[in-house]
Amino acid sequence: MRGIHLGELEELILLAAGSLYDEAYGVAIIEEIKKQTGRELNISAAHAVLRRLEEKELLTSRMGGATNQRGGRRKRLFTLTMLGKKAIDESMAVRSELYNRIPKLTYNFSS
Amino acid sequence: MSNSRPPKWADRFLRWYCNPKYLEEIQGDVYELFDMRLEEKGKAMANRKFIWDVFRFFRWSNIKRSSSKHQKMNQFGLFQNYLKLGVRNINRNPVTSSINIFGLAIAIGIAITVYFFVDIQFNMNRFHSKRDRIYQIFNHVEQEGDNSLWSDTPLLLGPRIAADLSSVEATARLEYANAIVRFEEEVFDEWIAFTDPVYLEIFDFPILYGNKQALYKKDQIAISHDMAVKYFDLEDPLGKELSMVFSNGEKRRFEVGAVMDKFLYNDNLRHHFYIPIDNFYDLKFQDHYNWSYFTDATFVLLNEGQDIETLQRSYEDWISLQHGSNPEWLIKDYESISLNEVALRSYNIHGAIGWDLHPTGRNSFIIMACLLMGMACFNFMNIAVTGAAKRLKEIGLRKVMGGAKRQIIDQFLVENVLQCFLALIVGTFLAYFLFVPGFDSIVPIDLQFRAFSPLNMVVFFILLLLLVGLLSGTYPAFYISRFDPVTIFKGNQKFGAGNAFSKMLLGFQLFLAFLAIVASIVLTDQLYHFTTRDWGYNPSGTLFVKITGDQQYEKLRNALLDHPNVEGIGGSTAQIGNSLPMKSIDYFDRKIAVRAFGASEDYFNVLMLRLKKGRFLTDQPIDQETAVVVNQKFVDQMEWKEPINKTFTLDSVRRTVVGVVGDFHYDQFFSPIDPVIIHGVDGRAINYLSVKTQLEELSTVDSQLKKAWIDITPNDPYQRFFQEDVFDDFFENNTANIKISIFISCVALILACLGLYGLLSFNIQKKLKEFGIRKVLGATPRAIIKVAGKQYSWIVLLAFALGAPLGFFVVDTITKTLFPDPNEVSVVPFVFSFFIIVVTFTITVLGQVRKAIRVNPASILRSE
Numbered sequence: 001m002r003g004i005h006l007g008e009l010e011e012l013i014l015l016a017a018g019s020l021y022d023e024a025y026g027v028a029i030i031e032e033i034k035k036q037t038g039r040e041l042n043i044s045a046a047h048a049v050l051r052r053l054e055e056k057e058l059l060t061s062r063m064g065g066a067t068n069q070r071g072g073r074r075k076r077l078f079t080l081t082m083l084g085k086k087a088i089d090e091s092m093a094v095r096s097e098l099y100n101r102i103p104k105l106t107y108n109f110s111s
Numbered sequence: 112m113s114n115s116r117p118p119k120w121a122d123r124f125l126r127w128y129c130n131p132k133y134l135e136e137i138q139g140d141v142y143e144l145f146d147m148r149l150e151e152k153g154k155a156m157a158n159r160k161f162i163w164d165v166f167r168f169f170r171w172s173n174i175k176r177s178s179s180k181h182q183k184m185n186q187f188g189l190f191q192n193y194l195k196l197g198v199r200n201i202n203r204n205p206v207t208s209s210i211n212i213f214g215l216a217i218a219i220g221i222a223i224t225v226y227f228f229v230d231i232q233f234n235m236n237r238f239h240s241k242r243d244r245i246y247q248i249f250n251h252v253e254q255e256g257d258n259s260l261w262s263d264t265p266l267l268l269g270p271r272i273a274a275d276l277s278s279v280e281a282t283a284r285l286e287y288a289n290a291i292v293r294f295e296e297e298v299f300d301e302w303i304a305f306t307d308p309v310y311l312e313i314f315d316f317p318i319l320y321g322n323k324q325a326l327y328k329k330d331q332i333a334i335s336h337d338m339a340v341k342y343f344d345l346e347d348p349l350g351k352e353l354s355m356v357f358s359n360g361e362k363r364r365f366e367v368g369a370v371m372d373k374f375l376y377n378d379n380l381r382h383h384f385y386i387p388i389d390n391f392y393d394l395k396f397q398d399h400y401n402w403s404y405f406t407d408a409t410f411v412l413l414n415e416g417q418d419i420e421t422l423q424r425s426y427e428d429w430i431s432l433q434h435g436s437n438p439e440w441l442i443k444d445y446e447s448i449s450l451n452e453v454a455l456r457s458y459n460i461h462g463a464i465g466w467d468l469h470p471t472g473r474n475s476f477i478i479m480a481c482l483l484m485g486m487a488c489f490n491f492m493n494i495a496v497t498g499a500a501k502r503l504k505e506i507g508l509r510k511v512m513g514g515a516k517r518q519i520i521d522q523f524l525v526e527n528v529l530q531c532f533l534a535l536i537v538g539t540f541l542a543y544f545l546f547v548p549g550f551d552s553i554v555p556i557d558l559q560f561r562a563f564s565p566l567n568m569v570v571f572f573i574l575l576l577l578l579v580g581l582l583s584g585t586y587p588a589f590y591i592s593r594f595d596p597v598t599i600f601k602g603n604q605k606f607g608a609g610n611a612f613s614k615m616l617l618g619f620q621l622f623l624a625f626l627a628i629v630a631s632i633v634l635t636d637q638l639y640h641f642t643t644r645d646w647g648y649n650p651s652g653t654l655f656v657k658i659t660g661d662q663q664y665e666k667l668r669n670a671l672l673d674h675p676n677v678e679g680i681g682g683s684t685a686q687i688g689n690s691l692p693m694k695s696i697d698y699f700d701r702k703i704a705v706r707a708f709g710a711s712e713d714y715f716n717v718l719m720l721r722l723k724k725g726r727f728l729t730d731q732p733i734d735q736e737t738a739v740v741v742n743q744k745f746v747d748q749m750e751w752k753e754p755i756n757k758t759f760t761l762d763s764v765r766r767t768v769v770g771v772v773g774d775f776h777y778d779q780f781f782s783p784i785d786p787v788i789i790h791g792v793d794g795r796a797i798n799y800l801s802v803k804t805q806l807e808e809l810s811t812v813d814s815q816l817k818k819a820w821i822d823i824t825p826n827d828p829y830q831r832f833f834q835e836d837v838f839d840d841f842f843e844n845n846t847a848n849i850k851i852s853i854f855i856s857c858v859a860l861i862l863a864c865l866g867l868y869g870l871l872s873f874n875i876q877k878k879l880k881e882f883g884i885r886k887v888l889g890a891t892p893r894a895i896i897k898v899a900g901k902q903y904s905w906i907v908l909l910a911f912a913l914g915a916p917l918g919f920f921v922v923d924t925i926t927k928t929l930f931p932d933p934n935e936v937s938v939v940p941f942v943f944s945f946f947i948i949v950v951t952f953t954i955t956v957l958g959q960v961r962k963a964i965r966v967n968p969a970s971i972l973r974s975e
Contacts, residue, residue, distance in 0.1 A: 026140040027147075043140050044167035047133075051172065063135075069146075073139035 006091055013049050014058060014088060018080045025064070025075040026050065050078060058084035069098070115154065117145045117161040120546035125165045130175045137168055143769040159380035189518070190525060197526035200531075204498065208868060211494050212534045214865045215583075217858055218480075218487035219538030219575060224546040225480040226571055227558060229473060234563035235379040235454030235465070239315045244280075244413040245450040246422070250442045250462060260446065262843070263405040265433055269307065275425065278417035283310035284928030285382075285408040285464065286391055290355040291659065291827060292384070294342045298828045300657070301338075303384035304407075305391040311369070313412045317918040323367030326387045331368030333385040339370045355386075355829075359662070361394050376557040378571055379454045379465035402436035408464050412702045416450075419447050438697075459617050464548065468556070471928050478921075479855050482627050486859065488583040490622035490866040495527060495587035496613060497873040506591060507599035519592035531896065611887035619908045624863030625923070625948070631856035632944040633922040636851045636937075642842060647775025649719035652678075654813060655686055655801040655975070656820070659827040663796045670819035675810040681714030682797035687777045688837025691787065695787030700747070705745065706777065706785050707761060709792025713741075715772075717803040718834070725755045725770030728791045734792035740770040766790060779841035801834070809833070824965075834881070860947070864955040868901070871959045875899055883968035892964040899963050900956075907952070915941060 006014065016032045017024040029050070030041045053059045064075040081087075122138075129137060141164045148157035236242060248268065249260050269282040291298060308326035311318070311333060319339075325331050332353070339348040354364045365386065374381050391970040397404065413419065416573060427446045433442045457463035458470065499506070509519060543560050551558040562568035574954075648661040659663050668680050685691050691706035715727040723743060728734050739761070744963045746754045757768045766788075772783050813831060820829045875882075882895055890898075919941070 026136065026144045027691050042167050043144060043164055044170065045174075046173065047137065047140070047168070048170065070139040070143045073142065075139055076136040 006087060007042075010047075010049055011088070011091060014053060014080070014084060016051075016101060017050070017059060017078045018088060019085070022077065022079070024078045027093065029078075053084070054078070057081060058087055083107075115146070115149050117142070118158055121162045121165045125168065128169060128174050130173055137173065141168070141486070141827075142720065165245050170406055172286055174419040189521070193522045193525035194529060196522065197529040198337045200502075201530065204501075207494055207498055207872075208530065209350065210865045211491055211531055212537060214490050214862050215487045215531060215534035215579065216537035216541055217861070218483045219579065220541035220546050220857065222480045223539060223572075223574060224459060224544040224550050224558075225476050226568075227542075227547060227560065227562060228476060228550065228554070228556075230562045230567075231377050231558060232455065232468060232473060232557065234377050236377065236450050237563060238375055238377060239450065241313065241315070241412060242251040242414065242450045243314060244417075246411045246413070246419055246447040246451065247293050247410045248411060249448060251444045252440050253443045258443070260460045262460050262464055263882040264409040264445075265402045265429070265442075266400050266404045266406040267402050267432075268429060269406075269409045269411075270426075271429070271432075272411060272422070276421060278414055278421040281307075281309045281313055281412045281415045283410045283412075284388060284406045285310075285315050285410075286388065286406045288357060288396075290357050290384075290392075292342075292656055293356075293826075294351065294963065295352045297342055298826070299341075299496055300828050300939075301384060302382075303386055305386050305388045306380040307388050310385065313410060316378070316380075317372035317374040317375065320505050321367075322371070325368030326385060328366075328368060329387050329389050330364070330366055330672065331387070332365040333369040333371060334367055334817075335371050335381070335383040336373045338383045339367075357394055357396075359394065359396055360905040363390060363394070374557070376559050376561065377563065390833055402433045404441070407462065410450075411920050422447055460601070461549040469928075471925055475925055482623050483855070483858055483862065484579070486620050486623045486862045486866070488579060489616050489623070490862055490869070491527075491530075491579075491583035491946055492586050493613060493616050493620065494869040495523075495583070495864055496590055496616075497870060499523070499587065499591045500873065503594065503599045506594055507596040510594075510596040516592045516971065520588045523588035523591055524580075524584050526660075527587065528580040531576060531580040531584065534579070535572070536735075538908075539572075550851075553850055555844070614869075614902070614906060617866065617903075618910050621863055621910035621973060624859050624866075625911050625944075627859035628856045628948060629915045629924045629941065629944045631852040631859070631917035632947075633940045634852045634918055634926070634941045635849055635856070637922070637926050638845050638852065639781050641845050644776075644780065644811045646838075647773055650688075650834035650837070652806040652809060653717060653801055653803050654809060654816075654831055655799050655834060656829065656831050658682075658798050658800055660824050663824055664800055665794050666823045667800055667819055669815070669823070669962065671802065671812075671816060672811065674815055675814055676804050677802055678805070679713045679717045679803040681717040681801045681803075682711040682792070682794065683799050683801065684709040684792055684796055686799040686801070686837070687718060687775065688833075688834065690778045694761060694788070695761050695790070696761045696825065696947050703748070703786065705788050706760075707788040708789060709790050709796060711792060711794070711797065714801060717801045719803075720775060723771045723773050725768070727770055729788065734769070735793055736767045737764065737766050738791050740772055740789045741767045741768055742772055742784070743774045744784050745788065748770055749785050761788060761790065776838070779838060779844075788944050809911065856944075860951055863948075864951055867952060868959070869954045871899075871956050874902070875959045879963070879966055882963050882966045883971035887968045887972070895963055896960055899960055911945065911948070915944070 012033060013029060016029045016036075020028055020032055026043055026046050030043060030046050033039055033041055050059065050061075054061055058081060059078045060081050061076050061078045064077045066072050066074050124498075125138060125141070126134065129793075141161060144164065145157050145161045148160055148345075152160075201212075239245065247262070248264050249262055250264055251258055252261055253259075266284065266286070269284045272279055273282045284307055288303055288305065290301055290303050292301045292303075307328070308324075311323040311326060319336060321333070325333050333784075334342075334348070336345075339345050342348075342353065348367050348370050351367050352364050353364060355369065356362045392400070409420065423445075429445060430442055454465055455470075457465055458468065506519060509522075511514075543773055547558060547560045562571075576651075578974055610965065657666075658667075664682050668682070671677050671680055685708035691708050694705055694707040696703050696705055696707075696921055712728055712730040715722075720727075725740075728738055728740055742753065749757075751757055754768050754771055760766070772789075775787075776784065777787065802816065816831065817829050820827075878899070882890075882898070885895060885898070
């Protein structure tokens with residue numbers, strides 16, 4: 001896992017795609033991110049990152065079925081791969097590991 | 112929903128640029144966003160955001176490309192394969208390929224050489240950083256209705272401009288003079304330039320030692336690299352003292368204040384000695400200088416951002432100033448020419464100070480290079496088309512196996528461009544090692560394998576490759592790719608020489624060849640005539656020296672007069688062969704430009720000028736003062752029936768014509784013969800002493816003269832010239848032109864032969880079976896030759912019939928602009944060129960024809 005490095009935006013989008021599970025496509029992802037963090041992403045940026053993640057094999061994609069929305073155009077739906085899941089786990093593990101090591105003492109302002 | 116569509120053009124733009132692979136998802140997303148925004152924020156906002164999104168998607172990764180990644184890899188592999196095939200094909204047909212490559216290489220080499228030749232001329236003087244602000248001032252003088260442009264301008268003009276005009280930063284003049292320069296034991300007669308001290312600052316001549324301010328000290332001079340070597344062997348030249356004796360006998364000592372570096376290759380203002388102009392005034396060649404005195408050149412440096420028009424407004428003032436000084440020459444108008452253009456215009460400027468070339472000369476080189484290039488390309492096309500005949504089956508197979516037409520075109524294009532590339536390399540080597548140095552040695556210009564702008568040179572090389580490659584490669588590639596596999600495999604593909612287009616190509620190639628050959632042979636003939644032309648006098652056995660002091664002429668004359676081998680001693684103010692000075696005479700109210708010089712009684716016999724009417728001059732005082740002898744041209748121009756005893760005014764003295772001599776060449780033969788006046792002269796005014804002797808006695812007389820010289824004026828250099836050598840520069844030039852023109856005709860001939868050889872060898876190969884059958888049926892060798900040559904002979908004849916007259920016409924036009932009175936053109940060059948062409952062609956085709964005659968029917972016909 002050492003080889004994979006995730007950028008901040010990449011991680012965010014990967015997480016969003018994972019959390020949306022079967023409904024992860026461009027617009028849904030930026031909506032989700034907006035809802036959760038208040039950050040407004042441009043759709044083209046999301047597309048670029050999604051394609052990059054797919055190249056890194058952290059996501060796979062397939063074309064969804066045609067619906068009446070979007071003028072009948074299909075969506076590209078993204079799902080987390082095993083590698084993608086591992087990458088998230090890894091980065092979460094690193095974070096919580098580091099987080100837990102912060103001595104409580106340091107922030108013990110009250111005493 | 113119809114009112115809630117996003118802007119159409121943005122949608123169309125998206126569809127246009129977007130990679131089809133991603134279009135659906137991207138379009139879907141932007142539409143969905145649009146719909147969402149439509150509800151939340153209204154139509155205008157949604158539209159704006161939609162457009163924004165579309166533009167944000169306009170990224171490299173989303174843009175449609177002609178080929179996907181996968182296809183590109185494939186293409187690359189194919190190209191590699193094409194290259195390999197190309198190399199193999201060259202190896203398989205070494206003869207045809209080397210003919211092809213070599214022919215092209217010669218033409219490319221010449222094109223490169225001509226490129227450098229033209230490049231240097233268009234970039235003369237462009238190394239000066241202030242060149243866009245530097246102008247040289249010229250003036251128009253009208254004489255006999257003939258408006259001519261002169262480099263000589265009033266001496267006082269420069270300071271006047273500097274004082275009057277605030278738009279001018281500085282002005283500098285050049286005033287030439289002769290001086291005898293001495294350093295210890297080294298004494299030479301040198302050509303020096305007086306100039307304003309600011310001259311070295313206006314221009315950017317590279318300086319080796321010292322600095323640009325050197326000339327501000329009156330006793331300091333700047334010398335060229337050559338001179339520093341000549342006088343001091345370049346050892347510590349700064350501060351060394353040179354002494355100079357000027358034409359009026361004054362002597363000055365100067366300290367070397369600056370040494371300039373070697374002349375740059377595109378330097379057109381090459382002077383060896385620069386002396387501060389204050390010395391010129393001090394030397395008092397004249398007591399007083401007014402606006403009637405002309406200096407050799409005046410340069411102006413404008414202030415930054417100023418326009419030359421500020422100068423033009425003052426022309427009127429300067430004209431009236433000049434007219435007020437009552438000169439012989441009346442300036443009609445001034446003209447300021449940018450330094451960038453001076454060199455290009457010098458050819459029709461009188462007294463131009465730099466090297467120049469008539470544009471006709473330059474253009475004829477360009478035309479010749481294009482002609483040869485064209486011939487080489489046609490040659491290439493022909494051989495490429497016919498050469499492909501051996502590969503018909505390969506083409507057929509490729510097509511059957513699914514090769515698209517496009518791919519076959521690509522394949523042959525790659526092969527042809529590869530050959531062109533090799534030709535470019537060989538041609539560059541030819542140019543570098545052969546043509547440029549060769550050309551440099553015969554033109555009076557510092558030609559190097561070097562262009563002013565390396566970028567332009569690279570562009571030129573690439574263009575050359577593309578042009579030649581595409582021009583000569585496209586047609587064969589398209590032609591070959593058109594074949595139908597079925598006809599190929601059936602074996603009845605009509606092809607090659609049967610093809611009218613191919614014949615046309617050969618015809619055109621031969622046409623160009625004949626044009627070039629006849630043109631250069633006629634030109635050679637013209638130039639050769641100069642070497643045999645009558646000079647108008649007999650230079651044989653005559654030598655002359657330049658007189659440097661008072662009384663020197665009489666003393667030398669007396670010292671030599673008793674010498675048994677001396678047949679005559681004459682004196683003159685200017686020497687025939689060293690361009691004669693221009694003067695103006697008054698005849699009633701006409702002013703006529705003439706050449707005039709003075710000569711003593713014996714001078715006529717020494718040079719053996721030819722008397723046509725009247726008598727030569729004598730040394731009687733009356734003759735010395737008022738009598739003149741004129742040349743035939745003068746009589747013709749005046750339209751005198753009886754010239755003897757006619758009078759006119761020269762130098763405000765009334766002169767009487769006592770004799771007429773036949774026209775003689777006093778300057779290189781390119782310039783027309785002007786009217787010439789020879790007036791009587793007093794012994795003190797004589798500048799040249801000429802001695803006539805027997806040819807075999809020249810060296811004894813020479814040493815005798817030298818001994819006398821050293822006795823009389825030991826301090827002056829003994830400068831002796833042989834009259835026979837006076838036109839050496841011209842003849843050298845002429846020989847150079849002859850060489851170039853012979854070279855071009857040889858190249859044209861070689862290219863034509865290569866083309867013919869290539870086509871014929873193919874055609875005979877193809878018809879071997881036919882010849883075999885003919886032989887079986889009893890054909891004689893003569894009949895076979897007839898059949899083999901039938902197709903080509905009429906093309907050759909037609910090409911000659913068209914090319915030869917055109918070539919003649921071209922040369923005729925050129926000679927008429929270059930030479931004032933060209934020689935009569937005879938039929939000889941035509942016959943000669945036809946003869947040469949026939950002989951070389953015969954040799955070229957002989958081997959092939961032998962093959963046709965010697966064909967063994969049994970072995971040829973066995974296979975079917």
